Amino acid sequence: MDDWEKYFAEHPAPAHHAVACEEMKAFCQKHVNEKRNIALVTSGGTTVPLERNTVRFVDNFSAGTRGAASTEYFLNHGYAVIFLHRDESIRPFFRHLNSRVLDALQEGPGGLLQLSPAHSAQIRPIWQNYQMVRAEGRLLWLTFTSLSDYLWLLRSATQCLQQHAPKALLYLAAAVSDFYIPQDKIPEHKIQSSSGPHTVTLQIVPKMLSPLVSIWGPELFVVSFKLETDEKKLIEKATGALQKYKHDLVIGNLLHTRREEVTFVTEKSSSLLRLMEHQKAEKIEIEKLIVEEVCNRHRKYIKY
Ligand code: PMT
Numbered sequence: 001m002d003d004w005e006k007y008f009a010e011h012p013a014p015a016h017h018a019v020a021c022e023e024m025k026a027f028c029q030k031h032v033n034e035k036r037n038i039a040l041v042t043s044g045g046t047t048v049p050l051e052r053n054t055v056r057f058v059d060n061f062s063a064g065t066r067g068a069a070s071t072e073y074f075l076n077h078g079y080a081v082i083f084l085h086r087d088e089s090i091r092p093f094f095r096h097l098n099s100r101v102l103d104a105l106q107e108g109p110g111g112l113l114q115l116s117p118a119h120s121a122q123i124r125p126i127w128q129n130y131q132m133v134r135a136e137g138r139l140l141w142l143t144f145t146s147l148s149d150y151l152w153l154l155r156s157a158t159q160c161l162q163q164h165a166p167k168a169l170l171y172l173a174a175a176v177s178d179f180y181i182p183q184d185k186i187p188e189h190k191i192q193s194s195s196g197p198h199t200v201t202l203q204i205v206p207k208m209l210s211p212l213v214s215i216w217g218p219e220l221f222v223v224s225f226k227l228e229t230d231e232k233k234l235i236e237k238a239t240g241a242l243q244k245y246k247h248d249l250v251i252g253n254l255l256h257t258r259r260e261e262v263t264f265v266t267e268k269s270s271s272l273l274r275l276m277e278h279q280k281a282e283k284i285e286i287e288k289l290i291v292e293e294v295c296n297r298h299r300k301y302i303k304y
Contacts, residue, residue: 003206008155010183011148020142020153024082024160027140028168031080036138037167037298039074040157042174043067044086046147048181050200055190057146058202062175064089066225066258066287070171071139073291075129080138082161084153084174087143093130097123147177151208158217165219166302170212171294172224180205209245221301222247223294226265229255238265249297251290259286264293 001009031038044064047057064085071083071092083092090098097104104119115123133139142157144150161168179202191198213222224247226238231254238250242265252263252270261274273293275286 002211004208004211007148007151007206011152013152014144014146014149017152017156021156021160023140024142024157027080027082027137028160028164030137032164032167037079037169037302038082038161038164039071039079039169039171040082040084040161041067041071041074041171042084042150042154042176043071044089045175046086046150046177047145048147048177048179048202049186050181051190052186052188053190058177058179060175060177061255062086062089064091065095067171067173068092068095069285069287070173070291072129073288074171074295075133075138077291077295079295080140082140082142082157084142084144084150084157086150086174087145091141092139093126093133096126147180147205150174150176154208154212155216158212158220161220162217165217166221169221169294169298170217170223172209172222175227176205176208178205179203207245209241209247213245213247221249221298223249223251226250226252227255227258228252235263235265235270238263238270239267242267248301249294262286262290 028038043062044067045060045062047059050056050058067083067085068090069092071081074081075092085091100119104115104123105113106116108114114120142153144153158170161170181200182203185201209222209224224241224245226234226241228234228237234252234254238252241250248266250265252265253261260280261272264271264273273286273289275284275289279289
């Protein structure tokens with residue numbers, strides 16, 4: 001048994017997994033019938049529980065901004081999108097209002113609250129887009145919290161999309177834990193501080209890109225992201241991932257500059273994509289440029 005098979009054997013499927021699989025199947029079938037391309041966008045960070053009755057867990061920084069913004073741009077390019085996201089992470093469309101909602105409201109006739117004219121003008125095109133996407137049933141929301149929930153959904157979604165290759169792509173922007181605690185080492189109840197210092201040994205999570213590319217979705221267009229904090233390591237690590245897993249594209253980004261620049265790395269070349277000053281001034285998001293480029297490359301992939 002491979003390491004990744006052992007991981008799935010040790011971790012039961014999340015609750016309602018069968019329902020999520022049915023939803024994905026129906027969603028993919030509908031959009032294949034309507035001759036649409038489909039993107040799976042993964043977004044946000046996974047958690048690794050420290051207790052079975054989980055009070056504490058290991059988490060990471062990702063808020064899901066990249067995945068949520070990219071989803072909107074894939075939808076703009078006509079794709080149907082499965083948005084596989086961390087529960088409570090940033091969501092497409094809603095992200096434009098969430099944190100500002102109270103500032104955007106004012107009292108209208110009869111004391112009813114309504115959006116101020118300025119906010120209304122800003123929100124209207126986003127709302128219209130959202131309503132259109134809803135009416136067309138082009139966005140499927142699936143949530144995860146823990147690493148194991150994520151991996152179960154990722155595998156099922158990939159297998160489902162494989163039926164629709166080459167018109168389906170994977171855009172793996174989620175920040176996935178590289179470490180976990182084996183099931184038999186996780187205590188049932190809350191770890192007590194009265195017992196003194198506590199040591200946890202984290203095991204390495206098998207790299208799921210390997211079965212994903214070679215077994216679950218061999219004909220899909222697969223884009224993974226590589227996050228580093230050390231600029232000197234980025235290209236080397238991204239190229240290493242491509243050589244190892246043999247997928248289509250790695251988008252490298254550095255923690256502190258990820259909103260302004262990314263590097264597209266393929267086996268043959270690497271190219272920097274950076275927001276220009278005028279684009280920053282116009283508040284253009286880098287995800288717009290990233291998704292444009294990914295769609296171009298996916299189009300070529302479909303033709304071959
Ligand atoms: O959410 P934001 O704040 O907007 O941030 C966006 C982002 C920085 C999280 C995103 O742009 C990004 O880089 N996501 C990938 C981060 C990451 O997990 O990198 P990594 O080097 O740990 O993993 C590389 C690839 O291996 C990933 O595509 C991941 O899906 C895959 N992986 C990871 C762990 C694992 N056990 N198996 C895997 O296959």
